[in-house]
Structure formats: C-alpha cells, structure tokens
Amino acid sequence: MHVDEYPILIDQLCPGLFVRLETATDIGSLPKKAFKITNAEQIEEIRRLGIRHVICISDKSDRLPISLEELDKQADPGLSGRPAKAFKTPVSLELLGLKRETIARNKERRDRFAACEKRYDDAVSQVVGVLKKAAKPSDAVLDAAREMVDSLVNTFLSDLDVVVSLMTTKPREETRNYHALNVTVLSLMLARELGLGKSQMHDLGMGALFHDVGKGRVPIQRFTKGNMTTLNRVVREYYREHPVLGAKIVSAFPDFPPAALDVVLKHHETLDGQGFPSGLTAEDIPVLARIAAVADAYDTLCNRRDEVGFATPHEALRAMYGKKTSLDQMLLASFIRNIGVYPPGSIVELSSGLTGMVVSSSPKASFRPSVLVHHPDIPRKEALLIDLTIEEDLKILRALRPEELPREVFAYLNPVRRANYYVDTLPPA
Structure with missing residues (x-):
C-alpha cells in the first residue's frame, strides 16, 4: 500500500x-x-x-x-x-x-534522488573513459575532461541550493574511477563554500579528476628478490611517488592548467611538512591542493577497509578533525559545515525510535539532515524520507555502525560499502 x-x-x-x-x-x-x-x-x-x-x-x-x-x-x-x-x-x-508536507514531498524527492543516481552513473562512465585514455595524452581526452568538469562547475555556480546525496549504487570494479569522481565533487563543493571563482573551480576540478592518475601497478623491475618484506617496501615507495608520476602524465597534455597540475603533484603534502613527495610546509602548498587533500582524505576513509572495517562518514570526519597538524583546519571546518555533522551515508537513530540513513544535508542546518527511515509497514521502494528541518520535534540521538543494525533493517536501508556522492541542484523549498 x-x-x-x-x-x-x-x-x-x-x-x-x-x-x-x-x-x-x-x-x-x-x-x-x-x-x-x-x-x-x-x-x-x-x-x-x-x-x-x-x-x-x-x-x-x-x-x-x-x-x-x-x-x-x-x-x-x-x-x-x-x-x-x-x-x-x-x-x-x-x-x-508527521506533517503533511513531509509525506506529500516524498514522491518528488524519490524522483529527484533517482535522477541524481542516473547522473552519477553517467558521470562514472565518463571518468572511466577519460582515465583509461590518460596514458596517451591527446586533445580529445583533455576536451572530454574539460567538458565533464565544466558541467560540474556550472552546477555548483548556480543560484540554487546544492544537495550532496548518497547514491545507493552497487560496488563495482572501477574503484579508482569512483574515487576520482567523488574527490572532484567534494572538492568543488568545498570550493563553492569558499566562494572561489569559476576559473579556479575549473582548475581544481581538473586537478581533482586526475589527482591519482599516477597510481598503477608496480613495475616488476622494482623488485629484487620478491619476498614479502621487499614487496611491502616497494609498494609503499611506489605509492609515495604517484603524485610525481601523475604530474608527469598530465604535463604531457596540451594546455593542461598549471594550477591543476599543482593539485596532482601536491595533494599529499601536509601543513606540518610530513607529506610527500617534497615535504612542503604550509606556505608552499597551494590552496587548491589543500582543498583536494581534504576531499581525498574523507573519501579514502569512507571507502578503505581497515582492521575495524569501513569508517562511517561520521567517524571519517572525527578522524580528520584529529589531524590538526596535517589538514588545513579552516578548510576542514568549512567542509564539515557543508557536508553536515551527519554526512550522507550516516546511519542514525531518531528520537522517535526509528532508524534511518542520512541521504542529504544542508549547510544551513547541518544537525538536521534528510533521513530515509526504515519502517516494516512501508515497502522499501517507497521508503519514507523525513526532512528534520520540517519535523522540528524529531532529532538525531546517535550515529550507528551498519553492523549494529538488525538484518532486516540493514537489507532495507542498504548502506553501501562504497560511499558515492553526487551534486544535485534543487529549487528552494
């Protein structure tokens, strides 16, 4: 029903x-x-x-x-x-x-999220095409990258409200392509909050899109004896070289923006001088590279498995906040304000007793996101979206880890292991 x-x-x-x-x-x-x-x-x-x-x-x-x-x-x-x-x-x-407005808006919101997911999938396909051809620089590859970044920049520079939405797409093999798109989207989100101009946002988008293009398989000649100790050491060393390798690749493109090249080369430099590849300190790291570093850290934490599992979005923000000497704290504060204290993908318990997953958040009300809630009497395909800016009597009690959920609630909410974000422009409420 x-x-x-x-x-x-x-x-x-x-x-x-x-x-x-x-x-x-x-x-x-x-x-x-x-x-x-x-x-x-x-x-x-x-x-x-x-x-x-x-x-x-x-x-x-x-x-x-x-x-x-x-x-x-x-x-x-x-x-x-x-x-x-x-x-x-x-x-x-x-x-x-619940207020009538909440129930009445649900179909419209579901349609918007579905359209948003379709655009995200289309964007991932574009990223796949661009990054696969990046090893052979050409005008055609650069034009395709510019067209994609232009589309995102124009979205962010509109006068409409911006919503960062969690897309419930299934995990795929193209991990680096998801990461490239996510870092681009999150970087532009932060740049918009900071009021950067269209030209700077374009340079940032190009740099973020190609920021990991230097990653790849470790050349066999880098190994000496093939034992695991050597393997681990070589992999670590090669990882620390990927910004230089990436900068070398993009510099071969005709007219690749110098500011974007700086993002590729310097997105792993840290304010305390402990980063790589050059150990630069705060004053030598361009602001666009600092922005990309914040976006890269967040998406990496959300999508990288460790001994505990994948970090929840809420945990990722907490971990980033603890890196006071490496990440730009002003940029991080703006990032948290924009993506919300409970970012898309967070599993939360509401004061009504309902459990849900945050699907969008507004910088104007970071503690009151929109939550897709589990309810056994409502079919999953028609799951209710509750906007906490409308339902003032409800509040979030706490964030949950996905493994804390009962099996039926987990299946209903379908929290994905890979967090994907896309930018949608919505008319003012």
Whole structure:
C-alpha cells in the first residue's frame, strides 16, 4: 500500500481529511464514497454506517488524522469501541504525527534522488573513459575532461541550493574511477563554500579528476628478490611517488592548467611538512591542493577497509578533525559545515525510535539532515524520507555502525560499502 493511502479508525476523523469508504455498501446521505470531510455531521454519518475504519488519502487532505496517542489522552479507550493498541496501520503510531508536507514531498524527492543516481552513473562512465585514455595524452581526452568538469562547475555556480546525496549504487570494479569522481565533487563543493571563482573551480576540478592518475601497478623491475618484506617496501615507495608520476602524465597534455597540475603533484603534502613527495610546509602548498587533500582524505576513509572495517562518514570526519597538524583546519571546518555533522551515508537513530540513513544535508542546518527511515509497514521502494528541518520535534540521538543494525533493517536501508556522492541542484523549498 502506498504511504499516501492508509486505513484509520473512525475516532481519528476530523474535518479536512479526504477519505474513501471502502467497506461501506450504503453511503446514506454522504456525497460519495470518496470525499473530503467538511463538517462534524459527515463524521457522525460515517459512524452511523457501522464501519470500523476508512482509508485516508493524505495527498488530498488538508491535515493529518487525529493521532492514536492524542485520542488516548482525550478519553478512556474503553469508551470508544476500539482496541487500545491492537490496531496497526501501515503508517502506524510513530509516523502519524508527521506533517503533511513531509509525506506529500516524498514522491518528488524519490524522483529527484533517482535522477541524481542516473547522473552519477553517467558521470562514472565518463571518468572511466577519460582515465583509461590518460596514458596517451591527446586533445580529445583533455576536451572530454574539460567538458565533464565544466558541467560540474556550472552546477555548483548556480543560484540554487546544492544537495550532496548518497547514491545507493552497487560496488563495482572501477574503484579508482569512483574515487576520482567523488574527490572532484567534494572538492568543488568545498570550493563553492569558499566562494572561489569559476576559473579556479575549473582548475581544481581538473586537478581533482586526475589527482591519482599516477597510481598503477608496480613495475616488476622494482623488485629484487620478491619476498614479502621487499614487496611491502616497494609498494609503499611506489605509492609515495604517484603524485610525481601523475604530474608527469598530465604535463604531457596540451594546455593542461598549471594550477591543476599543482593539485596532482601536491595533494599529499601536509601543513606540518610530513607529506610527500617534497615535504612542503604550509606556505608552499597551494590552496587548491589543500582543498583536494581534504576531499581525498574523507573519501579514502569512507571507502578503505581497515582492521575495524569501513569508517562511517561520521567517524571519517572525527578522524580528520584529529589531524590538526596535517589538514588545513579552516578548510576542514568549512567542509564539515557543508557536508553536515551527519554526512550522507550516516546511519542514525531518531528520537522517535526509528532508524534511518542520512541521504542529504544542508549547510544551513547541518544537525538536521534528510533521513530515509526504515519502517516494516512501508515497502522499501517507497521508503519514507523525513526532512528534520520540517519535523522540528524529531532529532538525531546517535550515529550507528551498519553492523549494529538488525538484518532486516540493514537489507532495507542498504548502506553501501562504497560511499558515492553526487551534486544535485534543487529549487528552494
């Protein structure tokens, strides 16, 4: 049953509700089987028909039904002729208090997130094409990269609100392509918050897109004896060289922006001089490279498995905040403000007892994101999105790790191991 239509008890009726009398064979003096209640007399007429419940159609109603909790406070449940706690509707007690605006906006939001996911998949395909051909620099590859970055930059420079959404795509083999796109998107998000101009954002986007292009297989000639100690040492050394190798690759492109090349070369330099490849200190690291470093650190933490597992978005931010000597703290503070204290992908428990996954956050209300909630009575494909900026009475109690979820809740929310982000522009609410 769709969330916009659900059964309610006769005692929950009030003027302003649009109802359908599914079980009635005779509607008496009522206008029709489906109509909007305008007065108390119509409620009494429905009661005289002897039916126990009607179907409430919320998207045609002016308000929500009287909640069961409110009825229990008003009268002794034994007097109303209804079972006190036995009756459960598909939107049940904990959801009946939601504002009509929340329920009415859900289909529109689901459609937007679906469109957003489609654009993300298309963008990943473009990244695959660009990075696979990067080893042979050409005007065509550079033009394809510019076109993609231009599209993202133009999105960010619009006057519309920006939402960073978690895309529930399945894990794929092209890990580095996901990472390249995510770092590009997150870097541009931060650049927009800082008010960078279109030219700087374009340079940043190009640098972020190619920031790991120097990564690849370790050449066999780098090994001497082939034992594991040598293997681990060579892999570490080769990893620390990838910014230089990447800069060499992109410098072969005709007219590759110098500021973008700096991002490729210097995104692993740290403010305390402990980074690589050159051990630069704060004053020698360009701001675009510092921005890319913040985005790279966040996406790497969310998508890299360690002995504990994958870091949750909330844990990733906490870990980054602890790197006070390496990451630019001003940029990090702006990043957290923009992506939210509970970033997309965070699993949270709400004060109503519901569990959900954050799908979007606004810089204007970082503690009050939009949450896709689990509810056993609502089909997964129609899962309810609750905007906490609308539902002021609800709040997040705590963040959860995915492994803490019961199996059915995990399957419903489908928290992905690889966190993907895409930028969507939404009209003002």
